[in-house]
Amino acid sequence: MITVSTIAELRAARQCLPDPVGLVPTMGFLHEGHLSLVRAARDECAGVVVSIFVNPTQFGPKEDLSIYPHDLPRDLRLLEAEGVDLVWIPTVEVMYPPGYQTWVDVMDVTKPLEGAMRPGHFRGVATVVAKLFNAVQPQKAYFGQKDAQQAVVIQRMVQDMNFPLEVVVCPIRRDADGLALSSRNVYLNPAERQAATVLSRSLLAVQTAYQSGERNASALRKIIAAMIEAEPLAHLQYVSCAAPDTLQEIEGVITGRALLSMAVYVGATRLIDNLVLGE
């Protein structure tokens, strides 16, 4: 496994990889969710590249950039064990050198949900992912369904910008008690960790209601809202029942697929989770 930092080093190492190349973009502090993406890439591609970069431009001024968890030695051990070929760990100066001034904006699908709560977040995400794509030139790129809106934004960007690659979205990985894996779960104290299961439990309740025939979007949102608000340590930021491709909120009855998603503060930690109905 080769580890590189600069663009020139990356391009030289990338040249030597057999096509097709799969790229797994990460912010490090890897968990089984990331590793499931790496395994998918390893299964489907001749070369596997993982990027580790805590992208400052996707964090708001009051967000957790300065305390975002990291453990690079552990990350590299895990990636080596998965048979990754190339790990790219750019510095902020490599990605955003002095005079940097170019941004990619995806419009409609970035407006609701996470985009409404985190202004500028998806501009930072789209920009850094476009840069990763251009630098690595993968044939496939792997993202987690955990960040459902991010997956929609990236797919939209790839289609709109004619990037010559396929976006692969892999299922959410969960702990045994249902909590969706996230690098930010480390922020939770034991009581919060227990309370945090309310996110996945509320999605299970929605799934059960759906399977029993409930098709009213508002009723499904209310199931989640009621369960979250009943948990003393949790505070609901938003709950959504939206079209999975456009992310437009569904009013009335669900006819096709629907993306149920939420953002919840558990203590000071902001968690997200989601479920697609009608798959």
Add this chain to the structure above:
Amino acid sequence: MITVSTIAELRAARQCLPDPVGLVPTMGFLHEGHLSLVRAARDECAGVVVSIFVNPTQFGPKEDLSIYPHDLPRDLRLLEAEGVDLVWIPTVEVMYPPGYQTWVDVMDVTKPLEGAMRPGHFRGVATVVAKLFNAVQPQKAYFGQKDAQQAVVIQRMVQDMNFPLEVVVCPIRRDADGLALSSRNVYLNPAERQAATVLSRSLLAVQTAYQSGERNASALRKIIAAMIEAEPLAHLQYVSCAAPDTLQEIEGVITGRALLSMAVYVGATRLIDNLVLGE
């Protein structure tokens, strides 16, 4: 020479071209300026791709999109004669299908000059060029110095976004009387065509003054302004003496290189021209 329209056709035809591939993006109605780009690409590259697309997103609502000149049969004859391998002529629907919503914004260098006069112009340019780059995947891309700010914007975008290609900027081509070649010159009536030589004559006057030792940016701008305003059919929109890379206006004395540029209405036709001093 192969002519294609859709992305799928383009990708298939591009696959068959030998690397390195040179791309010459155009809006058609080709003149010797375009053909000089094609010849540079033909000299330096194994495969040559020319795109012809009148990009609506780089035109303002009151600009000349609906009357922009075109003569596709003539363009194809000229390109065939230059030994072009592949001509891509996408429709608006191919480039901007329903639901399209992704834009590339280059910031600082798009603010002055053409960017100040044509809001949104460089967003349209950067976006369509990024799409052309991703679709064609050239190793080199050719632009004319005639659109000096466009060349700076594209170079900045390529560097910032890590596009894996080299931007080649070719010199301005002029008619015998000095008028810079432009597809828009066809809008000029005979009297305007004669008056339009004032742009290049004013740049020659600046060059003469510079060679005589004049280094005051304001004095050089005034030479142009005075000559343009002395021409009854011409009206100066802006004149600039700026740093060629940042496009920041120079106040006081020129120390390094300087880009003298202007936009001038001759009758109803808007013309631009420029000169780099200190090369």
